[in-house]
Amino acid sequence: xxxxxxxxxxWRTVMAAAVLFGLVGASGCAAxxxxxxxxxxxxxxxxxxxxxxxxxxxxxxxxxxISTSLLPNDAPGQREQLVxxxxxEDSSIDIMSLDPVYVAEMANAEYLAPVPEDYIAEFTxxxxxxxxxxxxxxxxxxxxxxxxxxxxxxxxxxxAKAAGLDMSKPVTWxxxxxxxxxxxxxVGVQGIRAESLTVWLNAMIESxxxxxxxxxxxxxxxxxxxxxDTEAGExxxxxxxxxxxTGVGGPQLSNLDENAAMLEFQSDDGGFMVNWPFxxxxxxxxxxxxxxxxxxLEDIGWTFYPRVDEAEESSPPLGGINLGVxxxxxxxxxxxxxxxxxxxxxxxxxxxxxDGNAPSNLAAFDDPEVQKEFPAAEVIAESLKxxxxxxxxxxxxxxxxxxxxxxxxxxxxxxxxxxASSQRFILEILRGERLL
Amino acid sequence: xxxxxxxxxKGEMKLGWLLSAPAVIILLAVxxxxxxxxxxxxxxxxxxTDPDNRFVNWGHNYLVILTDPxxxxxxxxxxxxxxxxxxxxLVLGFALALVMLNALKSVRPxxxxxxLIPYGIITVVAAFSWxxxxxxxxxxxxxxxSMPGFDWxxxxxxxxxxxxxxxxxxxxxFISLLLLSGLAQIPGDMLEAATVDGATWWQRMSKVIIxxxxxxxxxxxxxxxxxxxxxxxxxxxxxxxxQDTATVxxxxxxxxxxxxxxxxxxxxxxxxxxxxxLICLIFIKIFKVDLAQARGE
Numbered sequence: 248x249x250x251x252x253x254x255x256x257x258w259r260t261v262m263a264a265a266v267l268f269g270l271v272g273a274s275g276c277a278a279x280x281x282x283x284x285x286x287x288x289x290x291x292x293x294x295x296x297x298x299x300x301x302x303x304x305x306x307x308x309x310x311x312x313i314s315t316s317l318l319p320n321d322a323p324g325q326r327e328q329l330v331x332x333x334x335x336e337d338s339s340i341d342i343m344s345l346d347p348v349y350v351a352e353m354a355n356a357e358y359l360a361p362v363p364e365d366y367i368a369e370f371t372x373x374x375x376x377x378x379x380x381x382x383x384x385x386x387x388x389x390x391x392x393x394x395x396x397x398x399x400x401x402x403x404x405x406x407a408k409a410a411g412l413d414m415s416k417p418v419t420w421x422x423x424x425x426x427x428x429x430x431x432x433x434v435g436v437q438g439i440r441a442e443s444l445t446v447w448l449n450a451m452i453e454s455x456x457x458x459x460x461x462x463x464x465x466x467x468x469x470x471x472x473x474x475x476d477t478e479a480g481e482x483x484x485x486x487x488x489x490x491x492x493t494g495v496g497g498p499q500l501s502n503l504d505e506n507a508a509m510l511e512f513q514s515d516d517g518g519f520m521v522n523w524p525f526x527x528x529x530x531x532x533x534x535x536x537x538x539x540x541x542x543x544l545e546d547i548g549w550t551f552y553p554r555v556d557e558a559e560e561s562s563p564p565l566g567g568i569n570l571g572v573x574x575x576x577x578x579x580x581x582x583x584x585x586x587x588x589x590x591x592x593x594x595x596x597x598x599x600x601x602d603g604n605a606p607s608n609l610a611a612f613d614d615p616e617v618q619k620e621f622p623a624a625e626v627i628a629e630s631l632k633x634x635x636x637x638x639x640x641x642x643x644x645x646x647x648x649x650x651x652x653x654x655x656x657x658x659x660x661x662x663x664x665x666x667a668s669s670q671r672f673i674l675e676i677l678r679g680e681r682l683l
Numbered sequence: 684x685x686x687x688x689x690x691x692x693k694g695e696m697k698l699g700w701l702l703s704a705p706a707v708i709i710l711l712a713v714x715x716x717x718x719x720x721x722x723x724x725x726x727x728x729x730x731x732t733d734p735d736n737r738f739v740n741w742g743h744n745y746l747v748i749l750t751d752p753x754x755x756x757x758x759x760x761x762x763x764x765x766x767x768x769x770x771x772x773l774v775l776g777f778a779l780a781l782v783m784l785n786a787l788k789s790v791r792p793x794x795x796x797x798x799l800i801p802y803g804i805i806t807v808v809a810a811f812s813w814x815x816x817x818x819x820x821x822x823x824x825x826x827x828x829s830m831p832g833f834d835w836x837x838x839x840x841x842x843x844x845x846x847x848x849x850x851x852x853x854x855x856x857f858i859s860l861l862l863l864s865g866l867a868q869i870p871g872d873m874l875e876a877a878t879v880d881g882a883t884w885w886q887r888m889s890k891v892i893i894x895x896x897x898x899x900x901x902x903x904x905x906x907x908x909x910x911x912x913x914x915x916x917x918x919x920x921x922x923x924x925x926q927d928t929a930t931v932x933x934x935x936x937x938x939x940x941x942x943x944x945x946x947x948x949x950x951x952x953x954x955x956x957x958x959x960x961l962i963c964l965i966f967i968k969i970f971k972v973d974l975a976q977a978r979g980e
Binding site for chain 1 (some may be wrong): 728730731732733734736740743744747748751753754818819820832833834836837923924925926934937938940941942943944947951
C-alpha cells in the first residue's frame with residue numbers, strides 16, 4: 248500500500264514536470280510558431296547555401312524562415328534520398344537543390360510543384376540557355392536555375408609550349424593527345440565507372456554535333472531514342488580508344504575521377520586535363536599551404552573544352568544545381584518566394600566567391616570582385632554559354648548506368664563496336680529486357 | 684509413469700511455445716510482410732518514379748533475370764567469393780581459435796581483444812581503409828610490394844583479390860570466435876587420455892579435436908557462407924561493381940535503389956532469398972548441421 252502511494256507520488260511529479268515544460272516550451276515558441284519554416288535540402292558545399300538561407304530568412308522579415316538539411320555527398324545519393332522521401336509524399340521537402348540531370352525524372356513523377364507564371368520571366372532572363380533547358384520538361388519550366396558549372400581544358404604552359412601547341416587558338420582532342428604523347432605527359436580525363444564518365448562522353452558526342460538521347464521529351468521508357476550509334480558516337484569512341492592506346496591516360500585511367508585527375512595534373516606527369524573550375528582554387532590552396540610549388544600555379548593555363556572536329560565549336564559539360572519546390576510542400580507560395588530570393592544574381596556572385604560555384608545568371612559574372620578573384624571567370628562564362636546539358640530524360644539513370652557499363656574501361660573502347668553495342672544494351676535496359 | 688512424463692513433456696512444450704510466441708509473432712511481422720510484398724512486387728513492371736507505367740507483367744522479370752548473362756555472372760562471382768573467403772577464413776579462424784585457447788592466461792584477454800578488433804569495425808569503414816590502402820592515388824601497398832604503378836582496381840582478378848582480403852580480414856574473427864566455443868567444449872580429460880595413449884599432436888587434432896567440434900565447424904561454415912553470399916559493402920565501396928566484380932546483392936541494390944526498378948529489384952530479392960534458403964537447406968539436410976548441438980544441448 249505504501250509502495251503504491253510512493254509510485255503514485257512519483258507519477259504526479261513526472262506529470263507536473265511534463266506540464267511545466269510543455270507550458271514553458273509553448274510560451275517560448277509562441278513568437279516563432281507563426282513563422283512557417285521552409286526546409287531547403289542542400290547538397291554539401293562550403294556553407295554558402297546555409298548562409299544564403301540565413302540572408303533570405305532575415306530579408307523575409309518574419310514571412311518565413313529557411314532551415315537547411317544536408318543531402319548525401321554524391322548526386323546519385325542525393326537523388327535516392329529525395330526520391331524515397333517524395334515517393335512517400337514527404338511534406339517537409341519545401342526546396343531542393345537538384346542536380347540538373349534528375350529534374351526531368353522528378354518532374355515526370357510529379358514531385359515538383361509547377362513554377363508560378365509570375366516568376367517564369369524573372370527566373371530565365373539573362374540565364375545561360377543550357378541551365379534553363381535543364382530546368383525545363385516538355386516546354387514547361389519545372390525548376391529554377393541556381394548555379395551552373397562547366398569544364399575547361401587545363402594545361403601546363405610548359406608542356407604545350409614544348410609540343411609547339413598554340414593554346415590561344417581552339418585545340419582538338421587529337422592535338423592534345425598527340426602533344427602529350429610527344430612530351431610523355433598525361434591527358435587527365437574522368438575514366439572511372441561513375442557519372443563523370445557520362446559527363447565526358449556526352450560532351451564529346453555533343454561537340455561532334457550529336458546527342459545521346461534524341462527525343463528527351465518522350466513519355467515512356469520504351470519510346471526513348473538514342474544517338475550513340477552514330478558518327479558522333481564513333482568519333483567519341485575513337486578519342487577514348489586513342490587515349491587508352493597511346494597511354495596518355497596513365498595507368499589509373501579506368502579509376503580516374505576529378506580529384507585523381509587533378510592530382511595527376513599537378514604532378515610532374517601533368518600535361519592536359521579536362522576538369523571543373525575548382526582546379527584553380529584547389530591548386531592555389533595547396534600552393535598557399537606549401538604543399539605545391541608557386542611555379543606550378545604560374546605554369547597552369549586554361550582554355551575552352553577541346554574540340555572533336557577542328558571546324559566545330561566544342562560543347563562543354565554543364566553541371567550545377569537547379570532549385571525545385573516539393574509538390575507535397577504545405578508552403579509552395581512561400582517556397583517560391585524563397586527561391587526568388589536565393590537565386591538573385593548578387594547572391595550567386597557571393598556564392599561563387601564563397602564556394603567557387605559559378606552562377607547561372609550571366610549578370611553575376613560582372614561583379615568586379617568575381618573578376619578579381621577568378622582569373623578564369625570570363626572563360627567560364629563563355630564556356631557556360633556554349634555548354635550542353637546531359638540527356639534531359641526521366642530515364643536518365645538507366646541511360647547513364649548503361650553508358651558507364653558499356654564504355655568502361657575507356658581503354659577497351661572499340662570505335663567500330665562500342666557505340667552499336669552500347670546503344671543496343673541501353674535500349675534493352677529501357678525496355679526492361681536486361682539487367683543493369 | 685509414462686503418462687505423467689508425457690504430460691510433463693506436453694506442458695514443457697506448451698510453455699516453450701508460449702515463451703517464444705511473442706518473438707515469433709514479431710519476427711513474422713517484421714520479416715514476413717516485406718518478404719510477401721517483395722514477392723507481390725516481383726510480378727510488376729514498376730519503376731518508382733514512373734508510376735503511370737506500372738503494370739502486372741507476371742513472370743517476365745524472372746524470365747529476364749534468368750536469361751540475362753549478368754545474373755549468372757554475378758552468381759559465379761558471388762559463389763567464387765564465398766568459397767574462397769570461407770575456406771581461407773576457416774583455416775585462419777581455426778588457427779586463431781587455437782591461439783586464443785592456448786594463450787597464456789595473463790595475455791589471453793589482450794590476444795582475444797586484438798584478434799576481435801577487425802570484427803568490431805564497421806564493414807563500410809573497413810572497406811574504405813582497404814580501398815585507400817590499395818588505391819593508386821593514396822595507396823601504400825603497391826609501394827610495399829615494389830609495384831607502385833599497378834592499378835589494383837584496374838582488372839577483375841586484382842580487384843577480386845583485394846575484396847577477398849578485406850572480407851577475410853574483417854570476418855575471420857567471427858569464425859574464430861565460433862570455433863573457439865567448439866574448442867572449449869572438448870573435455871580436457873579426453874585430450875589427456877589421448878596424450879597418455881601416445882597420440883601425436885596431429886592425431887589429437889584429427890581424431891579427437893576436429894571430430895568433437897564438427898557441429899561448431901558446420902555452424903560457423905553455415906553462418907559465414909550465408910554472410911559471404913550476401914556480400915555487398917566491400918564491392919560497393921571498392922569497385923562499385925566495376926571490372927565485373929558485381930555480386931548478387933550489389934546487382935539487387937543497383938536494380939532496386941539505383942534504378943528504382945522496384946519490380947525487377949523485388950524479383951532479384953526473391954531469387955537472392957531463395958538462394959540463401961537453398962544454402963541453408965543444403966547445410967542442414969545434406970551436411971546434417973544440428974544447430975541445437977552447437978549450442979551444447
